[in-house]
Amino acid sequence: MIEPYETALDDIPGAHPYPRTSRYHDAEIGVHRLPDGTEVRYAKRRLLPKLPDADNTAPHVVNAGERPDHLGQRFFGDPGQWWRIADANPVLDPRELTEEPGRVVEVPTPGGFDV
DSSP: OOOHHHHHHHTSTTTOSSOTTSTTTTSOEEEEEOTTSOEEEEEOOOOOOOOOOGGGEEEEEOOTTOOHHHHHHHHHSOGGGHHHHHHHSOOSSGGGGTSSTTOEEEEEOTTTSOO
């Protein structure tokens, strides 16, 4: 759960390059300098966290027509949080999570899989 003071930091320009709810929030920020001296900031490669134990996830059977953003809304109350489910079910493309109805995907339980 996000504490109110943490979301307040997201409103301060420059406090976080990515909001706390972003999968890139903890990514290291690199700086590339162009020949004219202009600095370009970028998020360095994000490594996936260790896969969760079965005790830290709950299975969900994918229904026809579901998309990753639907799962984010259903389980986290925010369609942009689909990446938490993708992290728990390592896939290259998030569409793989829901393209086959009947597929069982693991959904991280609150506090059980720190991503």
